[in-house]
Every structure is written in structure tokens, then in C-alpha cells.
Amino acid sequence: xxxxxxxxxxxxxxxxxxxxxxxxxxxxxxxxxxxxxxxxxxxxxxxxxxxxxxxxxxxxxxxxxxxxxxxxxxxxxxxxxxxxxxxxxxxxxxxxxxxxxxxxxxxxxxxxxxxxxxxxxxxxxxxxxxxxxxxxxxxxxxxxxxxxxxxxxxxxxxxxxxxxxxxxxxxxxxxxxxxxxxxxxxxxxxxxxxxxxxxxxxxxxxxxxxxxxxxxxxxxxxxxxxxxxxxxxxxxxxxxxxxxxxxxxxxxxxxxxxxxxxxxxxxxxxxxxx
Amino acid sequence: xxxxxxxxxxxxxxxxxxxxxxxxxxxxxxxxxxxxxxxxxxxxxxxxxxxxxxxxxxxxxxxxxxxxxxxxxxxxxxxxxxxxxxxxxxxxxxxxxxxxxxxxxxxxxxxxxxxxxxxxxxxxxxxxxxxxxxxxxxxxxxxxxxxxxxxxxxxxxxxxxxxxxxxxxxxxxxxxxxxxxxxxxxxxxxxxxxxxxxxxxxxxxxxxxxxxxxxxxxxxxxxxxxxxxxxxxxxxxxxxxxxxxxxxxxxxxxxxxxxxxxxxxxxxxxxxxx
Numbered sequence: 001x002x003x004x005x006x007x008x009x010x011x012x013x014x015x016x017x018x019x020x021x022x023x024x025x026x027x028x029x030x031x032x033x034x035x036x037x038x039x040x041x042x043x044x045x046x047x048x049x050x051x052x053x054x055x056x057x058x059x060x061x062x063x064x065x066x067x068x069x070x071x072x073x074x075x076x077x078x079x080x081x082x083x084x085x086x087x088x089x090x091x092x093x094x095x096x097x098x099x100x101x102x103x104x105x106x107x108x109x110x111x112x113x114x115x116x117x118x119x120x121x122x123x124x125x126x127x128x129x130x131x132x133x134x135x136x137x138x139x140x141x142x143x144x145x146x147x148x149x150x151x152x153x154x155x156x157x158x159x160x161x162x163x164x165x166x167x168x169x170x171x172x173x174x175x176x177x178x179x180x181x182x183x184x185x186x187x188x189x190x191x192x193x194x195x196x197x198x199x200x201x202x203x204x205x206x207x208x209x210x211x212x213x214x215x216x217x218x219x220x221x222x223x224x225x226x227x228x229x230x231x232x233x234x235x236x237x238x239x240x241x242x243x244x245x246x247x248x249x250x251x252x253x254x255x256x257x258x259x260x261x262x263x264x265x266x267x268x269x270x271x272x273x274x
Numbered sequence: 275x276x277x278x279x280x281x282x283x284x285x286x287x288x289x290x291x292x293x294x295x296x297x298x299x300x301x302x303x304x305x306x307x308x309x310x311x312x313x314x315x316x317x318x319x320x321x322x323x324x325x326x327x328x329x330x331x332x333x334x335x336x337x338x339x340x341x342x343x344x345x346x347x348x349x350x351x352x353x354x355x356x357x358x359x360x361x362x363x364x365x366x367x368x369x370x371x372x373x374x375x376x377x378x379x380x381x382x383x384x385x386x387x388x389x390x391x392x393x394x395x396x397x398x399x400x401x402x403x404x405x406x407x408x409x410x411x412x413x414x415x416x417x418x419x420x421x422x423x424x425x426x427x428x429x430x431x432x433x434x435x436x437x438x439x440x441x442x443x444x445x446x447x448x449x450x451x452x453x454x455x456x457x458x459x460x461x462x463x464x465x466x467x468x469x470x471x472x473x474x475x476x477x478x479x480x481x482x483x484x485x486x487x488x489x490x491x492x493x494x495x496x497x498x499x500x501x502x503x504x505x506x507x508x509x510x511x512x513x514x515x516x517x518x519x520x521x522x523x524x525x526x527x528x529x530x531x532x533x534x535x536x537x538x539x540x541x542x543x544x545x546x547x548x
Contacts, residue, residue: 023375023376025375061376061379063370063372063376063377063379063380063383064376064379066345066379066380066383066387067379067380067382067383067386067387069345069349069387071340071343071345075343095370095371095372095396096337096369097369097371097396097398097418098337098369099421099423099425100423101297101299102297102335102337102338103337105335105337105338105340105341106337106340106341108341109337109340109341112341113340113341113343122369122371122396122398122399123398123428123429124371124396124397124398124418124429124430125396125418125421125423125425125426125430126421126423126424126425126426126427126428126429126430127424127425127428128423128424128425129423129425130425144371144398144399147373147399147400149373149374149399149400149402149403150400150401150402151373151399151400151401151402151403151404152399152400153400154397154400154401154450155397155398155400155443155446155447156398156399156400157436158434158436158437158443158446159434159435159436160432160433160434160435160443161433161434161435161440162431162432162433163432166435169429169432169434169443172429172432173429176428
């Protein structure tokens with residue numbers, strides 16, 4: 001089963017476009033776990049168990065584990081996901097970008113060590129920085145395309161006079177991911193939720209690739225507008241929310257609160273799908 | 275002491291522009307260690323001890339550790355570097371690129387967990403993906419600018435009609451790193467050694483920032499041409515060689531062979547400095 005098949009299957013099974021981002025920050029943990037980096041696994045596993053039937057994907061962000069020397073806890077979490085939520089694809093958010101033999105090492109880290117189903121990558125170093133990941137049959141890779149942070153404009157929104165049609169840089173990346181770089185249908189794109197018009201633009205240039213859309217929830221993107229701009233029946237969107245779900249409550253019932261927050265966002269996204 | 279001061283000091287002390295890249299691949303280890311990922315630390319520490327008086331910097335590449343679940347060995351290596359080669363700055367090659375709170379986690383990983391003196395970063399997500407690293411006083415950050423892999427052209431060599439002067443994307447990055455992004459003089463640039471004309475171009479646009487130049491040695495760049503194009507008395511260049519030094523011999527005397535290879539490259543670089 002390819003990564004795209006897994007997304008379609010999870011979308012149908014759970015009736016969901018929602019991805020829960022696993023960005024564990026011990027300082028924000030519920031009171032009884034607060035500040036305890038040794039409980040990262042426990043916290044994330046509880047969130048996973050409470051939301052696995054409501055999501056199209058989970059997205060652990062590796063920096064939050066690495067900053068706390070918690071790679072072992074990420075390994076346990078990935079194992080937990082495979083065991084307890086085998087139908088939900090897992091996107092390892094790492095935004096790697098390096099070449100040749102180094103990219104091979106990063107691919108090995110993501111797909112062999114952690115067993116992720118897909119990974120996020122930066123396109124800055126070009127196609128041969130992406131290629132080593134595509135050698136893993138059935139695995140997916142989301143390329144950074146248009147991010148909605150304040151500095152997202154700095155490079156991504158520049159116009160390229162050296163490319164036919166003079167696209168913006170992010171439009172060029174969208175075309176590459178739809179066409180020449182997407183040898184086996186493994187690529188997707190990361191597009192921020194802040195500007196639905198840009199999601200529409202990416203969707204026009206890349207009609208059949210999955211879009212990973214962060215920025216809904218704590219980052220303020222409009223969930224319904226995001227779905228209308230990006231969703232296609234044959235090209236899933238994966239709408240990420242992290243903080244608004246993870247930290248929905250600081251009490252002992254944080255997992256139930258996370259479930260309620262996830263269900264609410266899931267339902268808003270489903271309703272917008274029409 | 276700032277990162278730039280550390281580079282100047284190591285350049286003078288060791289009469290060297292050579293950086294030894296620590297990219298440990300157990301499959302390439304000398305015969306008595308071959309294939310044994312538990313000996314990554316031992317291998318790297320032996321290389322460090324054999325070359326510490328010949329280099330301007332060391333550059334461990336984190337992917338080679340992460341692929342082998344060897345973060346603990348990287349921590350020990352960083353500690354070994356601080357203890358046995360305290361005058362040599364250490365650049366953690368990680369090419370991170372993410373925003374806000376996630377970038378803060380990566381900065382914490384690089385500077386607090388591993389105690390690196392500088393890190394490599396991707397500029398694709400813009401200034402606010404760089405800023406969290408600059409909050410660490412005295413630490414350095416090298417931004418990817420022009421890489422010499424085959425795909426380096428794909429994005430970096432596109433012309434930007436939306437920026438005054440219509441620079442290429444890599445030229446735009448060079449200007450940003452020299453000027454508006456370089457708030458406290460902490461930035462440097464990564465520029466491949468394959469095309470000395472491009473190093474000259476980057477140097478013209480960014481006359482005072484340090485350049486990290488991979489691609490000498492196994493990757494085939496011309497060491498002397500590289501120095502002539504990039505070196506300035508007040509702006510160090512850090513010329514990286516990895517495989518040609520690490521794997522100079524497959525025998526028990528691999529560290530001595532590494533030392534001979536490092537000295538030879540160091541001397542070629544020094545001679546070209548004139």
C-alpha cells in the first residue's frame with residue numbers, strides 16, 4: 001500500500017482531514033506532568049489513543065524530541081503508533097535537506113529507524129536532495145512549498161524570470177512536485193493555511209498531490225476556507241493542528257479534552273468538504 | 275569570544291583553513307572496525323586527536339549519527355572535542371530549517387544539548403527561521419547559499435525579477451546574510467567548491483562573512499582555486515574535506531593516514547593563501 005493509499009484509506013475510515021501534530025513541550029504539559037521530559041512518550045501516547053479514530057494522520061515533529069534527548073521516546077511512540085493505530089499514516093516532520101550520502105542517512109533515520117510513512121523535506125538543494133527518499137517504495141515526502149510564517153515571503157514569494165511563465169518560487173516548487181520530480185507519485189507539498197488563495201494557487205499547479213497544511217488552530221488559519229481551497233476527492237489534504245489539541249486542558253483529563261478539540265476541528269473540516 | 279573570533283584564532287594557531295568533516299559511515303571504517311556502529315565515537319575521536327592541530331574547525335554531520343541511533347556517541351564526541359581540542363570551533367552540520375517554536379527546539383538541540391559553536395541552516399523559510407539561533411550570543415550559523423550538487427541549480431540558480439538588481443536566488447541569500455539578516459555578525463554562508471567563479475561572486479556580495487566550503491577532496495573541487503576565490507584576511511573560509519581524510523586508509527594506522535591526508539590538504543590551502 002502506498003502512502004497515498006494510506007491517506008485515502010484513513011480519510012474514509014475516520015471521516016477526517018485532521019492531522020494531529022505531536023509537538024511535545026514539557027513546559028506546556030498538564031499540571032501533573034509539567035516540565036517532566038521523561039514523560040514525553042506518556043503524554044504523546046495518551047493523545048494518540050484519544051484521537052486515533054478522528055484523524056487522517058499523525059505528525060510527530062522531531063525537534064521536540066531531539067531538544068530533550070528523547071529519541072528513545074520517539075522510537076517508542078512510533079512503535080506505539082504502529083501497534084495501536086496501524087491504519088493511521090505517520091508523517092515525521094523533520095524538514096531535512098541535504099545531498100547524496102547524507103540524504104541517504106536521513107532517509108534511513110526516518111524510514112528504517114523510526115518507521116515513518118512519510119517525511120517533510122526542504123527543496124532548497126534540488127532534486128538530488130529528494131531522490132534518496134523516493135527509493136523507499138510506498139513512502140511519501142512532503143516538500144516545503146509555501147509557508148505562512150512572517151519570513152515565508154523572503155524567498156518563497158520571489159518571482160523567477162528564468163523559468164517559463166515567470167512563476168513565484170513556491171509556484172515553481174509546486175510544479176516540480178506535481179511533474180518532473182514526482183517519479184512514482186510519492187510527493188506532496190507543505191502549504192500554510194493562512195492564505196487560502198495561495199492554497200488554491202498551489203492546487204491549480206499541483207492538482208493531484210496531497211497537501212500538508214499546518215497553521216489551523218493555534219496559528220489562526222481558517223479551517224473551512226482551507227478545505228474549500230485545497231481538498232479534492234482524489235487528492236487528500238492533511239490539515240495539521242498541534243497546540244490547540246495537545247494543550248486543550250492542563251488538567252488530568254487532558255486527553256479527553258484533546259479528543260473533544262480534535263472532534264470539533266475534524267467536524268468543521270468535514271462540513272467544509274461538503 | 276564570538277564564533278568569528280574562534281575561527282580567526284584557530285586559523286592563526288593551526289595555520290589552517292581546513293575543516294575535517296566527521297561523517298562516520300561504519301561500512302567504510304578501517305577493517306578492524308568495519309560495520310560496527312558502536313565504534314562511531316572511537317573512530318571519530320581518533321580522527322580528532324590525529325588532526326586537531328591541523329584544522330580551523332571540525333564539522334560533525336548529524337545524519338550519520340542519527341541513522342545509527344548514535345546520538346549518545348555524538349554527545350560524547352562533542353564532549354571529547356571540548357576537552358581535547360578546546361581551541362577548535364565545532365560546526366554541527368544539520369541544515370535545519372523550521373519556524374518559531376520548532377526552530378527554538380532545534381537551536382536548543384545544537385547549542386545546549388550538543389554544545390556546538392555553530393550550525394548549518396536552510397534559508398528557505400526566511401528570516402524568522404534563522405532568528406532563534408541568533409539569540410545564542412557568540413554562536414554562529416551558516417546558511418545554505420550555493421551548493422555544488424547536480425540539483426543545486428534547480429532553485430538556487432534561478433533569477434529573481436522581484437528583487438532589485440535581479441539577482442540569482444543564491445546571490446539574494448548572500449546579500450541577506452551579509453546585510454539585513456546578520457544582526458550581530460553571527461552569519462556565514464555555505465558555498466560549494468566546484469565552481470570558484472561562484473565563490474568569487476558570493477564573496478563580492480558578502481565580503482565579510484565566513485564561508486563554509488564543502489566539496490574539496492572526494493567531491494573534486496580544486497583546493498587552491500577555492501582559496502584564491504574566497505579567502506580574505508578578515509573573512510575566514512572553512513574548507514571542508516570529509517571522506518578523503520576519514521577513509522585515507524583501511525588499516526590500523528587509519529588515524530595517522532588521516533593526519534597525513536589532512537596535512538597535505540592543509541598545506542595546499544595555506545600555499546594558495548599566499
